[in-house]
Amino acid sequence: TFARRALGKISELSQLETISSSPQTPGVAKIFREATVKVSVMIFKRAVIESRRKPKGILRPKQRTNYKDSHxxxxxxxxxxxxxxxxxQGSAAQFLAITETLSGGNRRVLQTRPPTPPEHEVFDVTTELFLTGVLLLSGGGGNTQLNAAACTDPIGGINITSSLIELSATGEDGVSVEAAVRFVKSVFCYEYLEIFDGIIAPLLTFLRKHANPAWQGYELDLDLLIAMEPFVSARKPRHGLSGGGSCAIGGTIQPGGTVISCDDLVILAEAMFAYTCTPLEVCFKDFEN
Structure with missing residues (x-):
């Protein structure tokens, strides 16, 4: 494929640069490493799905995996x-591949729907991507090769000093804050709400504890998802969080002097108002296509 040929060309150019008479600068080496990771991600996005599709004309019995036993x-x-x-190499590049694969297509975060592929094998791939993302976010996989049972902190893998592409290019472990928020958005969009409930509270607590002005937009993103959750599923959220400001503690609002009890619609309206009207500092994305 084109991506595989491109990966080969990048490798050839990198080798030529290495053996050239002029010394290779750190900036050039970084460019080659990042390009290699980005093209590899493109290959993974296709390979992870195509490798699981059934060949046409071949009938095989459906075998669903019990993921609860994989802990x-x-x-x-x-x-x-x-x-x-x-x-x-490293959980950073692995996490980048997962987030890029899950964010493809025409999905919008708040227009949620579960994965509905025609083949159950593709459905299994989506589930495996999310479960692996949870493991990497908690500090497992990658160079550590830790399994889920060994990782007790749901966000133990977060790295606040480097972007995801920087960590990926050097083969390191870690997940940037931007990538963690992006992953949570995908979890919500695909309606994997049990996973969402397990990550959202620790991540919001982490953001508020550090109080980084550049992360304020991420807090608003997550607050909006929490406010939207009652409209996505009838199940009761298990994260123990409430959206909105005064409504979050059971208060009331008084538009036009009329006392109205807070409900999910009011909480959502407050979250959307804060989301659209709060001035934010510029945040740079981890990865550009």
């Missing part, structure tokens, strides 16, 4: 994790 299994323990381990 104590060593890394990598499924086909998706195996492909990540083969293609990328």
């Amino acid at each position: 104590n299994l060593p890394w990598p323990h499924n086909a998706t994790e195996q492909l990540l381990a083969e293609m990328f």
